[in-house]
Amino acid sequence: MQVVIQPNAQSAVALVANIIEGVLRDRPPTVLGLATGSTMEAVYAQLRIFHRDQGLDFSACRTFNLDEYVGLPASHPNSYRFYMNHHLFNHVNIDLQNTHLPDGMAADLDAEGQRYERLIDNAGGIDFQLLGIGRSGHIGFNEPLSAFHSRTRVEWLTPATLEQNAPLFKNGTAMPHQAMTMGVGTILDSRRCLLLATGAEKADILARAVEGPLTAMVPASALQLHANCIVVADEAAASHLQGRKDYQLAFQSDPKWTRFLPSAPMASAACG
Numbered sequence: 012m013q014v015v016i017q018p019n020a021q022s023a024v025a026l027v028a029n030i031i032e033g034v035l036r037d038r039p040p041t042v043l044g045l046a047t048g049s050t051m052e053a054v055y056a057q058l059r060i061f062h063r064d065q066g067l068d069f070s071a072c073r074t075f076n077l078d079e080y081v082g083l084p085a086s087h088p089n090s091y092r093f094y095m096n097h098h099l100f101n102h103v104n105i106d107l108q109n110t111h112l113p114d115g116m117a118a119d120l121d122a123e124g125q126r127y128e129r130l131i132d133n134a135g136g137i138d139f140q141l142l143g144i145g146r147s148g149h150i151g152f153n154e155p156l157s158a159f160h161s162r163t164r165v166e167w168l169t170p171a172t173l174e175q176n177a178p179l180f181k182n183g184t185a186m187p188h189q190a191m192t193m194g195v196g197t198i199l200d201s202r203r204c205l206l207l208a209t210g211a212e213k214a215d216i217l218a219r220a221v222e223g224p225l226t227a228m229v230p231a232s233a234l235q236l237h238a239n240c241i242v243v244a245d246e247a248a249a250s251h252l253q254g255r256k257d258y259q260l261a262f263q264s265d266p267k268w269t270r271f272l273p274s275a276p277m278a279s280a281a282c283g
């Protein structure tokens with residue numbers, strides 16, 4: 012695992028967007044694993060700009076999202092399908108047929124989990140997996156006690172996650188208590204992965220994930236087992252990391268990553 016600390020959320024996001032741009036440019040066709048959550052909104056905004064201003068090409072790209080709420084149709088504004096269309100897919104040249112999320116409306120959710128795993132396999136596996144982290148320590152919706160070998164399945168959401176995400180549900184919609192999520196094992200199978208964490212409210216859980224013991228109680232700690240994982244954090248999210256100075260030194264001497272450092276302030280692009 013490599014940890015990169017940026018001065019603020021904006022530069023952390025810019026670095027992540029630059030890395031994803033590099034992945035898309037270097038190795039098409041690419042199978043991208045995508046994440047949702049408020050942290051990722053700025054990443055997708057920057058990718059929209061790269062597409063609009065520099066012609067970043069998504070046409071050869073296939074995507075697999077980490078998760079989806081159970082019981083929300085794609086048209087529901089809180090569904091992750093809606094989120095992805097709104098923040099990214101509707102604004103770039105990706106074929107929607109090549110974008111995948113687990114179907115939280117499937118009649119047989121166990122079968123849906125198996126179908127999703129097969130779909131990922133048939134695509135050749137995930138080249139690059141983007142991840143956020145929930146305050147419960149979840150990646151995707153793998154809540155505490157998720158097995159490190161788990162695959163795509165239904166998961167009950169913990170009170171911490173309900174508390175974190177419920178405010179996003181407006182107009183009286185109750186937040187589902189279940190979600191379909193790629194498993195921790197599915198995520199560990201990705202060839203490369205990147206976890207982005209910003210803000211002081213992530214500091215404690217990020218330290219437990221990066222420097223704490225491997226434990227199913229903190230599913231993100233499983234990323235310590237991943238052979239090619241980078242964690243990008245802003246100063247606030249990194250503030251509880253004991254080794255933050257050492258991580259910075261290691262990063263500064265690694266051209267594999269420093270070539271992606273943002274050099275200019277980001278432009279802005281509205282979702283429209």
Ligand code: GLP
Pocket residue numbers: 046047048049050051077078142143144145149150151152176
């Ligand atoms: C949701 C997603 C997670 C994501 C998390 C982070 O719970 N299922 O995959 O990591 O949001 O959310 P935020 O970026 O809003 O803190």
